[in-house]
Amino acid sequence: DIQMTQSPASLSASLGETVTIQCRASEDIYSGLAWYQQKPGKSPQLLIYGASSLQDGVPSRFSGSGSGTQYSLKISSMQTEDEGVYFCQQGLKYPLTFGSGTKLEIK
């Protein structure tokens, strides 16, 4: 199985601050990576697919980048509604696997 390692496990950011979350795959996943946001009691929401493509309706302050085994999610200007848990997920090979999550809070 492809292991997905996310960092940090948690972070807090001030309003307007730029936030970056990292995800490392145990092997090259050729940009087959998606990012999700999950708020308490809600289903995950797809933010980014194909490592860098913004899902329809997602604010442009979210962006994804990376290649090979290293990927990142950036929020360019932290907003209150961005609080939640963020997960990465690889889609190159079955079984599909997720990172352990990053909890993002407002400072």
Next chain:
Amino acid sequence: QVTLKESGPGMLQPSKTLSLTCSFSGFSLSTSGMVVSWIRQPSGKSLEWLAAIDWDGDKYYNPSLKSRLTVSKDTSNTQVFLKITSVDIADTATYYCARTLLITTVVTGFDYWGQGVMVTVSS
């Protein structure tokens, strides 16, 4: 408008079989490229992909649970089912179904999710 909704027993005893249904609308599983996955999440933990079924009836399973899982779909291609045999406490989780995007053979993401159904395994 794409919607998915899971249904299940809520609570069941260890060693029993868990049967879940995903009812969806806004797309048809008979359309080429369409896939529906099952994913679960224990409270406070990360997500675990369990199984998927595609428009052609091909099935994919997580090897860690493969011997216990069966995914299927109905003939109208508006429902997908998941059975998990011999459940134990470790199967307690919220279970989601999600529409799964494909580009060639790469799963690019899960773009629509159901609200989830909480399942508790307890004696």
